Amino acid sequence: MKKTLLSLAALALSAPAALAHATFEQREVIQNQTQRMVLRVPHGCGAEATLRLRIAFPDGVVAVQPMVKAGWELSTVTGPLSQPYHSHGTEITEGVREITWEGDLPSEFYDEFVFRARFTDALPAGEMVYIPVVQECANGAERWIEIPAEGQSARDLAYPAPGVMVNAPAGHGHGHGHGHGHGHGN
Amino acid sequence: MRAVALSLLILMLLPLQALAHAQLRGAEPPAGALRATAPAELVLSFNEPIAPLQARWFAPDGSAVDVESRAVGPDLIITPPAALREGTQALSWRVVSDDGHPVGGTHVFSIGFHSGTPETAAAAINPAAGFAALARGLLTLALVMGVGGMLWAELSQRPAPSAIRLALAAVAPASLLLLAAQAIDLAGEGPGSLLQPAVWALAVASPFALTAGLAMLAAALAASGRGWTLRVAWVLAAASFASAGHAARAEPVALMAALVFVHALALIFWAGALPGLIAALRAPDAAALMVRFSRRAVPMVALLVLSGAALAWRQVETPGALWGTAYGWVLMAKLALVALVLALAARHRLRLTPALAIDPATTRPAFARSLRRELLLMLAILALTAGFRLTPPPRAMAEPPQTRVELHLHGRDAMADITLIPGRPGQNRLEITPLDGDFQPFVPLELVLFLSIPAAGLERMELRASPDDDGLWHAGPVHLPQPGPWDVVADILITDFRKALIGGEFMLLP
Numbered sequence: 001m002k003k004t005l006l007s008l009a010a011l012a013l014s015a016p017a018a019l020a021h022a023t024f025e026q027r028e029v030i031q032n033q034t035q036r037m038v039l040r041v042p043h044g045c046g047a048e049a050t051l052r053l054r055i056a057f058p059d060g061v062v063a064v065q066p067m068v069k070a071g072w073e074l075s076t077v078t079g080p081l082s083q084p085y086h087s088h089g090t091e092i093t094e095g096v097r098e099i100t101w102e103g104d105l106p107s108e109f110y111d112e113f114v115f116r117a118r119f120t121d122a123l124p125a126g127e128m129v130y131i132p133v134v135q136e137c138a139n140g141a142e143r144w145i146e147i148p149a150e151g152q153s154a155r156d157l158a159y160p161a162p163g164v165m166v167n168a169p170a171g172h173g174h175g176h177g178h179g180h181g182h183g184h185g186n
Numbered sequence: 187m188r189a190v191a192l193s194l195l196i197l198m199l200l201p202l203q204a205l206a207h208a209q210l211r212g213a214e215p216p217a218g219a220l221r222a223t224a225p226a227e228l229v230l231s232f233n234e235p236i237a238p239l240q241a242r243w244f245a246p247d248g249s250a251v252d253v254e255s256r257a258v259g260p261d262l263i264i265t266p267p268a269a270l271r272e273g274t275q276a277l278s279w280r281v282v283s284d285d286g287h288p289v290g291g292t293h294v295f296s297i298g299f300h301s302g303t304p305e306t307a308a309a310a311i312n313p314a315a316g317f318a319a320l321a322r323g324l325l326t327l328a329l330v331m332g333v334g335g336m337l338w339a340e341l342s343q344r345p346a347p348s349a350i351r352l353a354l355a356a357v358a359p360a361s362l363l364l365l366a367a368q369a370i371d372l373a374g375e376g377p378g379s380l381l382q383p384a385v386w387a388l389a390v391a392s393p394f395a396l397t398a399g400l401a402m403l404a405a406a407l408a409a410s411g412r413g414w415t416l417r418v419a420w421v422l423a424a425a426s427f428a429s430a431g432h433a434a435r436a437e438p439v440a441l442m443a444a445l446v447f448v449h450a451l452a453l454i455f456w457a458g459a460l461p462g463l464i465a466a467l468r469a470p471d472a473a474a475l476m477v478r479f480s481r482r483a484v485p486m487v488a489l490l491v492l493s494g495a496a497l498a499w500r501q502v503e504t505p506g507a508l509w510g511t512a513y514g515w516v517l518m519a520k521l522a523l524v525a526l527v528l529a530l531a532a533r534h535r536l537r538l539t540p541a542l543a544i545d546p547a548t549t550r551p552a553f554a555r556s557l558r559r560e561l562l563l564m565l566a567i568l569a570l571t572a573g574f575r576l577t578p579p580p581r582a583m584a585e586p587p588q589t590r591v592e593l594h595l596h597g598r599d600a601m602a603d604i605t606l607i608p609g610r611p612g613q614n615r616l617e618i619t620p621l622d623g624d625f626q627p628f629v630p631l632e633l634v635l636f637l638s639i640p641a642a643g644l645e646r647m648e649l650r651a652s653p654d655d656d657g658l659w660h661a662g663p664v665h666l667p668q669p670g671p672w673d674v675v676a677d678i679l680i681t682d683f684r685k686a687l688i689g690g691e692f693m694l695l696p
Binding site: 046047056132134146157 | 209211
């Protein structure tokens with residue numbers, strides 16, 4: 001009986017385990033709006049400090065702009081977009097695909113990494129979008145890159161990629177309306 | 187119901203804090219370690235305080251019992267079961283850390299010896315086996331020449347040549363060298379393992395301890411060099427040869443060991459007498475000594491040839507194996523040398539011995555030259571025989587066909603073909619062919635396998651695979667405690683940001 005209780009407790013306790021992972025502060029994003037995203041990094045690789053933090057963007061996440069960070073060297077990898085989009089009447093076919101911050105974050109400290117991005121309506125409303133993150137340390141890496149298969153949730157995974165729910169703009173089922181193609185928070 | 191309510195309550199009350207998973211940092215005894223005796227406790231050290239959930243001990247025979255575990259800060263302390271059998275032990279553990287995430291794993295180490303090695307009959311010539319063969323060769327030379335030389339010294343009523351005394355003195359060091367070589371070979375951990383008492387315990391428990399013990403006893407008795415003591419030494423030395431090795435361990439063991447015993451008795455007499463005979467050629471009664479030797483040597487040679495033929499027949503089984511296997515080649519080389527020695531011996535008996543009686547002055551140099559050749563050939567044969575240690579006989583290779591279990595893990599982005607060898611409880615190694623989503627081989631960045639038996643409460647064992655030059659990935663050896671259905675998950679890193687987690691099941695053969 002004691003054991004059953006313990007395992008049930010363990011099961012229950014495992015629910016907020018997502019907090020031990022690299023996660024976004026934001027729970028949801030609105031289609032076709034530019035959002036400010038905050039990535040929270042709670043620990044390094046085991047006891048090792050994080051020396052590089054890398055984020056790779058899936059198709060449908062465009063107009064990516066990392067925020068500079070004191071003490072960290074910032075770089076991006078650009079490449080062709082699989083789904084070009086329009087901004088101020090111009091077709092944009094290239095963009096940031098990866099961000100890298102290089103610095104030093106001891107494992108016992110916490111930090112946040114900020115970027116802006118637009119989540120296009122190529123990402124279906126009502127579904128999660130996962131953005132893989134890799135923490136690189138001196139002798140290894142923590143790869144938050146596991147994406148739940150159908151019927152799975154991020155909770156079933158040891159190293160889930162951080163994700164956010166994609167929602168349609170309020171009052172619109174199809175992503176028309178405010179900020180269409182424009183950075184809402186510019 | 188109350189339990190569920192309680193769990194939900196815990197869930198709601200949990201503070202929303204950012205915390206990390208517990209990670210295993212080390213253990214005592216460490217993973218894969220070999221210990222002479224069971225430790226009083228097993229300690230797993232984590233990076234942060236943990237609470238135990240479950241600890242289950244899998245004995246070498248696969249039987250499992252739940253064991254006591256308690257946490258002291260970041261350490262999980264486990265009391266092993268009372269009556270612990272020797273062999274490889276597996277402890278499955280499950281703990282929960284402050285963040286509430288349960289973490290599990292299986293810790294493997296050995297007591298006394300490593301259970302079931304994966305390839306017993308493999309012909310791999312490793313440095314340890316080469317060292318063991320060298321030690322075996324030295325002991326054979328020292329024992330045969332030492333004991334045989336003393337025997338002939340008494341029969342001929344002449345002092346033993348100093349080479350014989352030297353050989354006799356070398357028996358004890360050669361015996362210890364053989365034990366050390368055997369220990370290194372058994373432990374499979376390199377010469378450094380000789381510092382561990384448990385590794386010596388392995389060698390002392392092996393049949394070679396008897397070989398070395400009998401050899402040292404025979405040498406000690408032969409050194410006194412008189413009457414019955416010397417004959418007992420002769421018998422013990424021959425028994426030493428019959429106590430271990432391929433030839434003496436074939437079925438039926440009683441008959442094969444007896445044949446090796448007779449073979450060794452005859453060999454010790456013949457080979458050991460040769461240095462004494464060379465020295466005796468200068469004596470006035472040399473011709474009479476040669477006749478005395480011949481009279482006794484003829485039945486010995488007959489025994490040697492007959493027992494040798496029977497032993498070889500049993501080991502090789504088919505004529506084709508003579509040129510088809512390394513063992514066959516060594517045997518044929520040995521037989522060629524034996525034929526030369528027999529030809530020389532016949533010449534000594536039929537031509538030179540009568541000639542020595544008639545014309546000692548002119549015969550002596552030729553006889554001495556020929557005897558030296560016989561001795562050299564004999565030493566070469568003994569050295570070659572030690573080489574059998576490195577080559578499994580065709581008999582052994584024909585015995586159990588190597589078993590294996592194969593499975594295919596299917597996924598959208600990556601797949602894997604996995605082979606477990608031998609696919610039975612005990613030590614297994616794994617070969618993995620990573621495939622992409624179109625069944626084409628590809629090179630992942632990393633490949634890690636997780637093996638578990640959820641039904642038996644065996645938490646997952648983590649196995650990191652590494653590629654060879656041919657693109658085949660290897661993992662293990664890993665100790666798998668139980669037969670039956672196992673869960674396997676392959677964690678395949680495709681790019682820095684993409685991985686595939688693919689799962690499946692395999693049946694471990696009984």
